[in-house]
Each structure stands twice: as structure tokens, then as C-alpha cells.
Amino acid sequence: xxxxxxxxxxxxxxxxxEKGRKRVVKAVDHVNxxxxxxxxxxxxxxxxxxxTTLIKMLCTIILPDEGTAKINxxxxxxxxxxxxxxxxxxxxETGGRSLYWRLSAEDNLRFYAYLQNVPKxxxxxxxxxxxEFFGLTEDRGxxxxxxxxxxxxxxxLARALLHNPPILFMDEPTIGLDTISAVETRKLLTALNAExxxxxxxxxxxxxxxxxxxxxxxxMRKGRIIVDxxxxxxxxxxxxxxxxxVEVREASDLQKVAEQLVAxxxxxxxxxxxxxxxxxxxxxxxxxxYEAIPxxxxxxxxxxxxxxxxxxSEPTFEDIFVKLASEEE
Amino acid sequence: xxxxxxVSLFKEEPPRLASEITHVWxxxxxxxxxFLSYRTWVITETMSTIASIAMYFFMGLQVDxxxxxAAGYGDVDWLAFALVGVATAxxxxxxxxxxxxxxxxxxxxxxxxxVICSMIKMRSYIVGQSIRGFLVSGYFMLGTLLIGIFVLRxxxxxxVETMSLFLLVLLMMxxxxxxxxxxxxxxxxxxxxxxxxxxxxxxxxxxxxxVLFPLRYLQDYPVLWGLAWLxxxxxxxxxxxxxxxxxxxxxxxIVMNDLMVLAVFTAVFIPAGLWVFRWGCDRIxxxxxxxxx
Amino acid sequence: xxTEKLVELLSEDVPHVKTPVHQIVASFIVRDFKVxxxxxxxxxxxxxxxxxxxxxxxxxxxxxxxxxxxxxGYVTGGYFTFALIGIAFQQYVFFAVxxxxxxxxxxxxxxxxxxxxxxxxxxxxxLLGETTFFFIIxxxxxxxxxxxxxxxxxxxxxxxxxxxxAIVLSVLLIxxxxxxxxxxxxxxxxxxxxxxxxxxFSWMTQLVSGVFYPLKILPWYLEWVGKIFPLTYSxxxxxxxxxxxxxxxxxxxxxxAVNLVLFTAIATxxxxxxxxxxxxxxxxxxxxxxx
Numbered sequence: 001x002x003x004x005x006x007x008x009x010x011x012x013x014x015x016x017x018e019k020g021r022k023r024v025v026k027a028v029d030h031v032n033x034x035x036x037x038x039x040x041x042x043x044x045x046x047x048x049x050x051x052t053t054l055i056k057m058l059c060t061i062i063l064p065d066e067g068t069a070k071i072n073x074x075x076x077x078x079x080x081x082x083x084x085x086x087x088x089x090x091x092x093e094t095g096g097r098s099l100y101w102r103l104s105a106e107d108n109l110r111f112y113a114y115l116q117n118v119p120k121x122x123x124x125x126x127x128x129x130x131x132e133f134f135g136l137t138e139d140r141g142x143x144x145x146x147x148x149x150x151x152x153x154x155x156x157l158a159r160a161l162l163h164n165p166p167i168l169f170m171d172e173p174t175i176g177l178d179t180i181s182a183v184e185t186r187k188l189l190t191a192l193n194a195e196x197x198x199x200x201x202x203x204x205x206x207x208x209x210x211x212x213x214x215x216x217x218x219x220m221r222k223g224r225i226i227v228d229x230x231x232x233x234x235x236x237x238x239x240x241x242x243x244x245x246v247e248v249r250e251a252s253d254l255q256k257v258a259e260q261l262v263a264x265x266x267x268x269x270x271x272x273x274x275x276x277x278x279x280x281x282x283x284x285x286x287x288x289x290y291e292a293i294p295x296x297x298x299x300x301x302x303x304x305x306x307x308x309x310x311x312x313s314e315p316t317f318e319d320i321f322v323k324l325a326s327e328e329e
Numbered sequence: 330x331x332x333x334x335x336v337s338l339f340k341e342e343p344p345r346l347a348s349e350i351t352h353v354w355x356x357x358x359x360x361x362x363x364f365l366s367y368r369t370w371v372i373t374e375t376m377s378t379i380a381s382i383a384m385y386f387f388m389g390l391q392v393d394x395x396x397x398x399a400a401g402y403g404d405v406d407w408l409a410f411a412l413v414g415v416a417t418a419x420x421x422x423x424x425x426x427x428x429x430x431x432x433x434x435x436x437x438x439x440x441x442x443x444v445i446c447s448m449i450k451m452r453s454y455i456v457g458q459s460i461r462g463f464l465v466s467g468y469f470m471l472g473t474l475l476i477g478i479f480v481l482r483x484x485x486x487x488x489v490e491t492m493s494l495f496l497l498v499l500l501m502m503x504x505x506x507x508x509x510x511x512x513x514x515x516x517x518x519x520x521x522x523x524x525x526x527x528x529x530x531x532x533x534x535x536x537x538x539x540v541l542f543p544l545r546y547l548q549d550y551p552v553l554w555g556l557a558w559l560x561x562x563x564x565x566x567x568x569x570x571x572x573x574x575x576x577x578x579x580x581x582x583i584v585m586n587d588l589m590v591l592a593v594f595t596a597v598f599i600p601a602g603l604w605v606f607r608w609g610c611d612r613i614x615x616x617x618x619x620x621x622x
Numbered sequence: 623x624x625t626e627k628l629v630e631l632l633s634e635d636v637p638h639v640k641t642p643v644h645q646i647v648a649s650f651i652v653r654d655f656k657v658x659x660x661x662x663x664x665x666x667x668x669x670x671x672x673x674x675x676x677x678x679x680x681x682x683x684x685x686x687x688x689x690x691x692x693x694x695g696y697v698t699g700g701y702f703t704f705a706l707i708g709i710a711f712q713q714y715v716f717f718a719v720x721x722x723x724x725x726x727x728x729x730x731x732x733x734x735x736x737x738x739x740x741x742x743x744x745x746x747x748x749l750l751g752e753t754t755f756f757f758i759i760x761x762x763x764x765x766x767x768x769x770x771x772x773x774x775x776x777x778x779x780x781x782x783x784x785x786x787x788a789i790v791l792s793v794l795l796i797x798x799x800x801x802x803x804x805x806x807x808x809x810x811x812x813x814x815x816x817x818x819x820x821x822x823f824s825w826m827t828q829l830v831s832g833v834f835y836p837l838k839i840l841p842w843y844l845e846w847v848g849k850i851f852p853l854t855y856s857x858x859x860x861x862x863x864x865x866x867x868x869x870x871x872x873x874x875x876x877x878x879a880v881n882l883v884l885f886t887a888i889a890t891x892x893x894x895x896x897x898x899x900x901x902x903x904x905x906x907x908x909x910x911x912x913x
Contacts, residue, residue, distance in 0.1 A: 012617065014616075014617065027617075053617065056617065059446045060445075060446055060614075061442055061445055061446050061614060061617075062614055062615075062617040063611065063614040063615045065615075081448060081450070084446055084447060084448050085448055087446075089443070089446055091442070094439050097438060097439040098438070098439040098440050098442060098443050099440065100359065100363060100438075100440055101438065102362075102363045102366040102367075103359060103362055103363060107359065107362060111355055111358075111359040112443070112447060114351055114352065114354070114355030114358075115352060115355055115356075115444065115447040115448060115449045116447050116448055117348075117351070117448055122341075125338065126338060126339075129334070129335055129338050130335070133332075133335045143366070159443070161339070164339045184332075187332050188332050188335065188336075191332045191333070191336045192336060192339070195336050196336060196339060196340065373821055374821075376825070377821055377825040380825040380826060380828070380829045381825065381828075381829075383829055384828060384829050384834065387829075387834075387835050387839050387840060388682075388834050388835055390690070390835065390839050391686045391687060391689075391690055391691075391701065391835055391839070392685050392686055392687070393685060393686065393687035396684065396685045396686075396687070397685045399685070400685075407685070528667065529667055529670065529671075532670070532671055532674050533674065535674075535678075536674045536677060536678055539681075540678075541678055541679075541681075541682050542678070542681035542682045542684065542685060543685065546681050546684050547681070
């Protein structure tokens with residue numbers, strides 16, 4: 001079978017100096033993934049998990065230390081120019097830094113159209129359409145430095161689509177967008193995938209966004225892919241990790257309160273204890289939040305602990321990692 | 330515009346033309362436009378160029394013509410001698426520094442990453458940047474010479490022959506330094522700074538090339554004299570002065586010799602420069618530091 | 623540290639005494655020196671730049687005739703000494719407009735200006751602190767240029783009265799250029815640019831202040847423009863002392879000194895006013911910390 005992206009033991013290490021001592025960080029650690037043509041692939045992970053390094057290697061901007069990858073059938077080390085023909089890259093984290101601020105949006109796009117070998121008349125039509133789609137037609141002649149961050153992000157999205165590549169690397173594409181533009185962008189990506197069969201590799205640290213869009217989801221942690229599954233499985237996993245957080249305004253002994261709460265039959269273990277603006281928060285694993293919340297409420301009343309809120313909480317990456325580790329055992 | 334309309338536009342797949350000339354043109358065009366947006370810079374730079382020409386004019390009034398004969402260009406005006414030096418030295422310095430300057434800018438602004446992962450070859454990128462640099466600095470050089478000729482009545486020999494030979498010398502001068510400029514760019518890619526180095530190189534070149542004084546006076550210092558003739562600029566300036574101050578007929582044999590030397594420098598430096606630049610590109614991709622500053 | 627201990631420490635009653643100005647200025651100088659020392663490479667570069675400059679004009683002096691400068695009253699030392707004094711002292715102009723602007727811009731860029739100005743230091747002390755360091759560095763460079771010149775055979779009239787007079791004139795030169803530096807810093811605070819303008823200013827000074835040629839060479843209108851710049855008077859006075867053997871007692875030198883005092887007396891309040899305006903304007907539109 002033909003793959004759009006296929007990696008073979010792909011690895012990258014970075015040396016950092018901490019107080020004079022050298023430390024090697026495995027940013028990407030022997031990653032093997034295969035992404036079929038036309039797949040909408042989600043890559044999830046907390047900040048620093050290695051998502052961006054992985055994408056940049058696939059984009060030929062960073063050379064791997066070990067292993068290689070094939071994009072659209074071309075090797076990223078041996079055939080970089082053929083690889084570059086095959087993808088469009090968007091990097092949301094830069095927040096619009098990667099544009100020429102002293103050129104207009106239109107000039108920026110025209111420049112990249114030339115660099116990507118798009119014929120002049122086609123480029124003109126596409127630039128017009130993309131600017132209109134992203135609501136930039138009125139400001140097309142203005143210099144980018146006068147744009148807001150959201151507008152810059154939209155110009156960068158347009159740039160990634162300009163040469164109509166079969167593969168799109170979308171690194172945090174909705175990061176700087178307002179809610180409406182984010183919805184439109186997701187809709188566009190879905191349509192590009194469904195109607196034109198484009199392969200989309202979508203990274204995010206928002207689990208719900210990925211679960212909603214993608215046909216397959218991988219989760220990265222410390223440079224490794226630890227989950228590679230359809231979103232239904234992720235959804236299942238998220239459902240299994242149920243938790244309730246108790247916001248404690250004042251308590252003489254927080255640890256003791258936590259112990260007392262764990263003693264309730266429907267409550268599992270303590271996930272974490274942290275501070276927030278109102279006081280302390282105890283996160284508890286539960287089997288069913290609807291049963292657990294009234295029981296916890298009753299308990300804190302009896303303990304005379306001042307509690308400002310008890311509510312269902314969203315699972316974090318750490319919860320998923322802990323769950324996976326416990327399953328392995 | 331609806332999502333559907335936009336998607337339908339991308340259904341047609343036009344044939345792709347791959348041409349390095351288009352790439353070079355695109356880099357040149359975009360960077361030239363950026364340059365034009367620095368209007369205040371252009372105006373003040375023009376003003377300070379004019380002020381410096383005026384300054385050299387007044388300095389020239391103090392030159393003792395009898396002592397100046399030692400320059401070896403015959404009975405010539407010092408201002409003419411100095412203007413050719415100043416114009417070519419500034420031209421060279423601007424051309425070379427512009428390349429590394431704009432590269433440094435692109436690294437800092439994060440615009441280099443999208444360029445690298447587009448279909449352009451790095452050599453087209455560097456050539457496009459260089460052409461922009463030559464044009465911008467050409468404006469200042471031409472301005473200097475025109476003010477000299479028409480306002481200050483500096484006796485330069487302007488004929489079709491001298492001009493075409495002068496342009497040839499300029500071209501060879503730039504080519505012989507292009508390798509060094511590209512080398513500096515490669516070093517900047519990796520170490521993110523290096524502008525001071527080009528700056529130092531420029532001031533040493535200017536001094537040893539004898540922009541304001543006859544080079545013969547350096548003969549008393551054998552080390553400096555030897556170093557001077559290790560620099561391409563010395564040959565280029567010598568050739569340019571011979572052409573514009575004494576005319577083609579008498580200058581030709583020496584100029585041909587100078588041009589030969591410049592050709593040798595070019596043949597050595599350009600491959601070396603490209604090699605260093607390639608090394609820089611690979612190195613930053615390996616280190617993953619294309620955009621960091 | 624426990625919260626209680628910290629509270630205890632802070633509750634200690636410290637009598638409110640204003641730090642003397644010279645201590646604040648000294649702390650500025652120490653800070654600037656430490657920052658500046660990290661740019662060792664630029665330092666070597668600056669010095670080699672000066673040395674090359676001196677060497678260039680030494681070689682130029684071999685073809686220059688000393689006639690005009692001798693007519694202007696600068697008898698000893700010939701063209702090289704003349705140009706050396708010009709090169710050494712014109713650095714003050716460059717530093718006044720370039721370096722002070724640069725450090726103000728850096729402080730704005732790094733956001734350190736907001737912190738400094740929101741501390742108990744008032745803005746005049748701030749300016750004094752910012753500028754003093756540069757004039758110290760500049761004087762070091764002046765010394766280096768003179769040393770290099772002396773090695774290349776520059777000769778001076780070295781009697782005590784002349785040297786002392788030259789030192790007085792140098793102090794006046796520094797005072798007048800501090801005012802110019804403050805003025806341009808005030809402008810840059812508001813406009814956030816102006817670097818090209820300061821360049822143009824440096825060039826104008828070089829053209830009309832007689833750095834490389836006596837003022838008499840210039841046509842009357844440029845000579846007249848030159849009379850606006852304090853460097854003109856400083857260079858003339860210093861050269862009359864070090865090359866002509868004159869002292870503050872002679873009318874020519876004294877009139878130069880009086881002109882410098884007048885310039886400083888008028889320019890300093892104006893500069894402080896402009897700086898205050900720029901500073902207030904930047905505070906009004908909240909752009910103090912941004913660049």
C-alpha cells in the first residue's frame with residue numbers, strides 16, 4: 001500500500017547545556033508511523049512532547065540523527081526537493097512571525113507562489129479566493145506589520161494551501177484564531193480531506209478538537225508515540241478517566257481531607273492536589289461523577305471543611321499517561 | 330466565500346513550471362520591495378553620501394600636487410583619485426554586507442524556515458539576495474560618481490570604452506568577493522552573528538586598498554604592503570583608477586593583469602563560499618536551529 | 623524562607639535617606655561597564671577601527687600640504703597632528719548621538735527603562751548615569767588614538783599651561799555634547815526611531831566642524847553653518863593650545879571657551895525640557911516600554 005507519510009525509526013536528539021553540564025534530550029525517539037493517503041491524522045501531546053520536531057523533520061527543515069521517513073514516496077534525506085513539492089506546512093506557534101512584515105499579505109502570498117512554482121494566472125485566482133475566504137480582501141494591500149495576530153495566522157494558512165499540495169502539515173492551526181475563524185478553518189480542512197483526498201497531519205494539545213476531526217489519533221510523550229488508535233478508542237479512554245475536583249477554600253489539614261474523601265466507596269484515588277486562585281484543589285478519580293458529587297458534598301459538610309465548588313473535571317494528558325501505565329502493569 | 334467554492338478551485342491541477350530564474354526573480358522582487366519600505370533610511374543615507382563627497386572635496390584642497398605624483402597615475406587630481414576609491418569601496422562593502430544582513434534578518438523573523446521548505450534551491454535564494462544588494466549599492470555608487478563628474482567637475486575619463494572596462498572591473502571585483510559574502514552568510518546561519526567580522530574585513534580592506542592615499546607609501550612597511558596585494562580589492566581599485574584616470578590605451582596591459590588576478594580569486598573563493606554555505610545549511614538543519622536567534 | 627521571617631525582615635524600620643547622586647551614577651557606570659564588557663569582540667573591533675582610521679590619515683598626511691593649517695594658527699605638528707586631534711575628539715559627537723540613543727533604545731526594548739524610571743531615581747540622575755559611562759569610554763578611546771598618533775610621530779606643544787587649557791576645553795566639549803545626547807534621547811523616546819537622523823547629524827558635524835581641514839577652506843555659508851556646532855569651537859581651541867602653544871589667556875582660545883559655555887548653558891535646559899516632553903509623551907501614550 002502507498003503511504004503519504006511513512007517513518008522508519010525516526011529520531012532526533014538535542015544537546016542542551018544546563019549549568020555547564022551537557023544534557024541530551026531525546027526530542028523524537030525511534031518513531032514509526034504510517035499514514036495512508038487521504039487520512040486525517042491527529043497528533044496529540046503536551047508541550048515539549050516532540051510534535052513540532054517530528055513535523056519539522058518531515059518538512060526537511062531538521063535533519064534526523066537516526067532513521068528516515070518517506071513523504072509521498074520520497075525520502076526526506078535523499079530527495080528533499082521532491083519532498084518539498086508534496087506538502088504544505090503551517091506552524092501556528094510562531095504567531096505570524098514567519099511572514100515578511102514589510103510586505104502586504106498579497107505580496108507575501110505572491111512571493112511564495114513563485115517559490116512554489118505556481119503559474120502566474122493560477123496564483124492570482126487562488127490568492128484572490130484565499131484572501132476572500134479568510135476575510136482579508138479589504139486589507140490585502142496593507143503591510144502585514146499592521147495586522148492583528150489572528151490575521152497573520154490566516155495569511156500563513158493561506159500560504160500553506162497556495163500550491164495545492166497533496167499533504168498538509170498543520171501544526172497547531174487553530175492556536176491564534178478566534179472561535180469563529182477556528183470553526184471555519186476546521187470546516188475547510190475537513191472539506192479538503194473529504195473532497196480532494198488530501199492527507200492532513202494535524203497537531204494540537206486540545207484533545208477534543210482532535211477527537212472531533214481526525215480519523216486516527218496518535219499521542220506523543222517524551223518523543224515517543226504511545227498511543228496510535230482511532231478516535232473512538234480515545235473517546236472511550238477519555239470516558240474511562242472520570243474525575244471530580246473539589247475546591248477547598250480553607251482547611252487545617254489538606255492531606256487529611258483528601259484521605260477522608262478517598263474513603264468514600266465511589267471515589268478512587270487522589271489524582272493531584274494543586275493550588276488555584278481561590279485556594280486548593282483536590283482532584284479525585286471517580287467511577288461515576290453523578291454518584292460521587294453528592295457523596296463528596298455530604299462528606300465535606302460533615303467534616304466542616306469550607307468548600308467553594310465541587311465539579312466534574314477534564315482529563316489531562318497526565319491522566320492518560322498514568323492510565324496507560326497502569327494498564328501495562 | 331464558501332468552503333465549497335474554495336475547494337472546487339483547488340480541483341484543477343495546472344502544470345507546474347520549475348524555473349530557477351523565476352525563483353531568483355521572486356527573491357529579488359520581494360526583497361527589493363522590502364528595501365523600498367525603508368524610505369527614511371534611503372533618504373538619510375543619500376544625504377550622508379553627499380556630505381561625505383563634499384568632505385572629500387574640501388580635504389582635496391589641502392593636497393600638495395607635487396607630493397601626490399607619487400601615486401603613479403601621472404598628473405591627476407586627488408579628488409578624482411579618492412572618489413573612485415570611495416565609490417568602489419562603499420559599493421563593495423554594501424554588496425557584501427547586505428547579503429549577511431538580510432539573512433540575519435530572515436533568521437530572526439522566522440521567514441527563513443518557510444523559504445527552506447519551499448521548492449527554491451538555496452543557491453537561487455542567495456543569488457536573488459545578492460542581485461538586490463548589487464542594485465541598491467549600485468545606486469549609491471552611481472550617485473557618488475555622477476556628483477563628482479557633474480557638480481565637482483572631477484576629471485574622470487568617460488568614454489564608452491572606459492565605462493565598459495570599468496563595469497567589467499566592478500563585476501570581477503564583486504565576483505571575487507561574492508564567495509566571501511556567501512561564506513559570511515553561511516557562518517551567520519550557524520553562529521547567528523558574524524556581521525562584526527565582515528565589518529572588520531571591510532575596514533581593513535579599505536585601509537590596505539589605499540582609498541585615500543597612494544598605496545606606494547605602504548611600501549615602507551613590507552608586511553602591510555604584502556598583505557595589501559593579498560586582497561582582491563587592491564587589484565580592483567588599481568584597475569578602476571587606471572581606467573578612469575588615465576584612459577584605456579595606457580591602462581590596458583596592467584588592467585588585464587589585474588583582471589587575471591581577480592579571476593583567480595573568484596575561482597578560489599566562490600566554490601569555497603558555496604561549500605561553507607552548504608555546510609551551514611546542513612548544520613542548522615541538523616541542530617534544528619533554523620529559526621532560533 | 624518562611625513567610626513570617628520575611629515579614630519580620632521587612633517590618634524593620636529603615637530611615638528614609640536619599641541615595642547621593644554620585645552613588646547612583648557610580649552604580650550606573652558599574653552596570654554599563656559589566657554589560658559592555660560582555661561585548662569584548664565589539665571592543666576589539668572598535669579599537670582596531672580607530673587604529674585603522676589614524677593610520678589612514680597618517681598616510682594621507684604624507685601628501686597633504688601643511689600650508690593652510692599653519693595659516694590658521696596651528697603651527698606645530700603639521701597635518702597629521704591636526705587630523706589626529708580631529709579624529710580623537712569627534713568621537714564624542716558620535717558617542718553623544720549614537721551611543722546614548724542606542725542605550726535608550728536598548729532599555730526601551732528590554733523593558734528595563736520602565737523599571738529604572740519607576741524606581742526612586744529621578745530622570746535627571748538617570749540621564750547623568752546613562753551618559754557618563756559613554757564619555758568615560760570615549761576618553762579611553764581618545765587616549766588610545768593619541769598614543770597611536772604619538773607612535774606614528776605626531777608632535778604637540780606640550781607646555782603645562784597649554785595642556786591644562788586643552789583639558790578645560792575638553793571638559794566643556796563633553797558638557798556641551800552631553801546636552802546634545804540628552805536632546806536626541808528625548809526625541810528618540812517619542813519617535814522610537816531617528817537613528818538615520820543621528821547619522822546625518824554626525825556627518826554634518828564632520829563636514830562643517832573642521833575635523834579634517836581648517837574651517838577657512840569652506841565657503842562662507844558652510845563656515846557659518848559650522849558655527850552652530852560646539853565641536854567647531856572645541857577643535858579650534860584645543861588645536862590652538864596643543865598646536866599653537868596658546869592658552870586660555872589668549873583671546874582666540876578664550877572666545878572658543880566662552881562660546882562653549884554659552885552653548886552648554888543654553889542647550890542643557892532645552893535638552894532637559896525636550897527629554898521631559900518625550901518622557902511624558904511616552905508615558906501618556908503608554909509606549910515607554912515598547913519599541
